[in-house]
Amino acid sequence: MIWLIGAKGMLGTHVARLLTEKDLFWTGSGSEVDISNPAAVENFITSTETNYYLSSHKKFSNPKERKINWIINCAAYTAVDNAENDEEKARAVNTTGALNLARAARNHGAKLIHISTDYVFDGTSKVPYTEADKKNPTGVYGRTKSDGEDAICSSMSQYYILRTAWLYGFYGKNFVYTMTKLFNSKDEIRVVEDQFGTPTYCGDLASAILMIIEKSEKATSVFGKNSAPAYGIYHFTNEGQTSWLDFAKKIYAIGKKCGRVTKDCTITGCTTAEYGAKAPRPAYSVLSKEKIQKELRIKIPDWEQSLKEFMSDKRFEIQ
Numbered sequence: 001m002i003w004l005i006g007a008k009g010m011l012g013t014h015v016a017r018l019l020t021e022k023d024l025f026w027t028g029s030g031s032e033v034d035i036s037n038p039a040a041v042e043n044f045i046t047s048t049e050t051n052y053y054l055s056s057h058k059k060f061s062n063p064k065e066r067k068i069n070w071i072i073n074c075a076a077y078t079a080v081d082n083a084e085n086d087e088e089k090a091r092a093v094n095t096t097g098a099l100n101l102a103r104a105a106r107n108h109g110a111k112l113i114h115i116s117t118d119y120v121f122d123g124t125s126k127v128p129y130t131e132a133d134k135k136n137p138t139g140v141y142g143r144t145k146s147d148g149e150d151a152i153c154s155s156m157s158q159y160y161i162l163r164t165a166w167l168y169g170f171y172g173k174n175f176v177y178t179m180t181k182l183f184n185s186k187d188e189i190r191v192v193e194d195q196f197g198t199p200t201y202c203g204d205l206a207s208a209i210l211m212i213i214e215k216s217e218k219a220t221s222v223f224g225k226n227s228a229p230a231y232g233i234y235h236f237t238n239e240g241q242t243s244w245l246d247f248a249k250k251i252y253a254i255g256k257k258c259g260r261v262t263k264d265c266t267i268t269g270c271t272t273a274e275y276g277a278k279a280p281r282p283a284y285s286v287l288s289k290e291k292i293q294k295e296l297r298i299k300i301p302d303w304e305q306s307l308k309e310f311m312s313d314k315r316f317e318i319q
């Protein structure tokens with residue numbers, strides 16, 4: 001069975017929907033199963049409770065069916081600016097939580113899919129970051145996530161760490177919803193023009209997560225346990241790159257076309273320094289997807305195409 005952690009978060013909700021659509025056997029939890037507490041993790045993984053919250057519609061006829069063989073960790077302390085004043089809390093979830101899950105997965109023979117971030121890099125590169133590039137996080141959030149990755153790598157071997165960036169999805173606050181709301185309420189807004197990265201639709205990342213599980217399960221059942229896609233760190237974002245300013249302009253243009261933006265708004269650029277966020281952010285965090293494309297042979301949609309589909313979808317509901 002699959003244990004989805006952070007099942008009610010922005011990405012987690014997308015993954016939960018897909019697991020149910022694909023009729024996979026899964027259970028989910030949020031912060032009521034506190035991953036920073038090793039006893040809570042152990043308790044959940046060994047519980048024989050057969051009707052846990054958010055579980056799929058399938059019911060266990062036998063508690064043994066509850067054996068967890070995959071853990072997907074979408075939980076994190078994600079408030080990047082607050083983390084600067086709250087390192088202890090950010091570390092508890094992002095580092096200790098990751099360590100606890102890695103140890104539990106190893107001890108109980110489960111594989112771990114863990115989500116990480118472009119913030120592990122300092123953003124000084126001029127070309128897309130590969131998985132082999134040296135990490136150098138500049139803020140508390142990035143440091144705690146980077147330490148979480150290291151904790152996993154040194155505790156177990158059967159893990160997939162997926163670094164992603166600039167996420168948006170239907171279920172939670174995100175840049176697309178925020179911009180759309182601002183366009184509909186303000187005459188002029190300013191957006192950062194000197195940070196570059198790739199917007200990523202949670203639905204595309206959720207599909208990649210499920211593809212890893214499916215490929216791994218298929219390969220191991222047909223060819224044995226050493227034939228799963230190679231464990232390790234992978235990058236996954238949509239294709240292409242842009243700045244926050246041009247991302248905002250694209251949201252505006254698409255929003256006008258599909259009726260999400262109903263009035264005129266002027267969008268102007270400002271620098272990171274002018275914007276003055278509390279936490280430092282990488283100026284350039286485009287991630288190379290070569291490794292995951294080669295290993296999983298997946299086609300990754302371009303960010304503009306995914307954004308168009310997202311904004312035209314009936315699930316689009318600003319939060």
Ligand SMILES: NC(=O)c1ccc[n+]([C@@H]2O[C@H](COP(=O)([O-])OP(=O)(O)OC[C@H]3O[C@@H](n4cnc5c(N)ncnc54)[C@H](OP(=O)(O)O)[C@@H]3O)[C@@H](O)[C@H]2O)c1
Nearest residue numbers: 006008009010011030031034035075076078115117164167
């Ligand atoms: N958002 C982005 O732009 C972005 C970019 C790059 C990477 N990422 C990474 O992508 C992943 C998903 O991000 P997201 O934006 O979907 O996150 P999110 O919406 O903030 O959701 C995070 C979830 O973590 C759960 N959580 C927090 N503390 C917990 C704890 N101690 N124990 C168990 N669960 C806990 C929360 O559960 P409750 O709802 O029950 O409180 C929440 O639903 C994270 O690893 C994040 O670092 C995000």
